[in-house]
Amino acid sequence: MPELPEVETVVRDLRPHLIGRRIASVKVSRHHLRQRWQPAWNQLLPGRQVLEIRRRGKWICTLLDDARFLVIHLGMSGQLTVVPNAAPIQKHTHVIVGLDDGGRQLRFRDIRRFGLAVLVESAAALEVMLDSGKLGPEPFDLKPAYWRKRLTATQRSLKAALLDQRLVAGVGNIYADESLFEARLPPTQRGSQTSAADADRLRRSIVRVLNRAIERRGSSIQNYVGGEGLQGEYQNEFRAYGRTGEPCPRCETPIERIRLAGRSTHYCPRCQGQ
């Protein structure tokens, strides 16, 4: 569930609590996540100091003082929070990292277990994992020529293209629908049919929607909370996503919902043309 704005909010929340802190202890649950936790990591983590926390697309990369990275993906239902040691341990908590500040823990909770928590050996290994063709550029760094080229090179729908992390990193189902609404483009339109003007409008819309969502600390629908356990507020500003049957905020036409690229897709049949 968490997309770029939610992950960015988590990272910003965690930084002041984690940077400079040392890891005192590690405890993991028996349930496996998308990738199995290696027992060796329980030995490697204690004593390490947190130097940096970065976001890349929907990935959270915590740089440690041995040049390794604790890498976390929130999947659909992941929560990464800093809480007092005494806070009750909620069901589905899979990793608990004790901190040396004498009273708090970093906890990774993930109800559906589509998420991931792994220790990566080095910056080079992280490159292989995330970059090397897998993750496209950050939405804020999209070059107009690149973006149009990638869109026009595919027969898939704009919706499918936006969800493809290789084209642009960090956009998911909510912000794809919201960006297409903002740009007044039909989600079903084939990438190959995209004019230069369409592509650029879409690019700007993505940036505007994501920045606004970050300002509102992301969207909370069911599970999402930021690094301090607070919900987001952007769900109150949705114009298309999840508004099936409600009037379009631009033209009052009821918002429609279709299945596209395997996902629920919400749009205004009138002002998002065709």
Add this chain to the structure above:
DNA sequence: ATAGGCGCCTGCTGGC
């Protein structure tokens, strides 16, 4: 190579 479908999980909601 590219595009679509399915499965991985748990929990919640709505209809009967």
Add this chain to the structure above:
DNA sequence: TGCCAGCAGGCGCCTA
């Protein structure tokens, strides 16, 4: 009240 289908911020693997 119970049961069952359908749905949910993602992604990787399989197939045509």
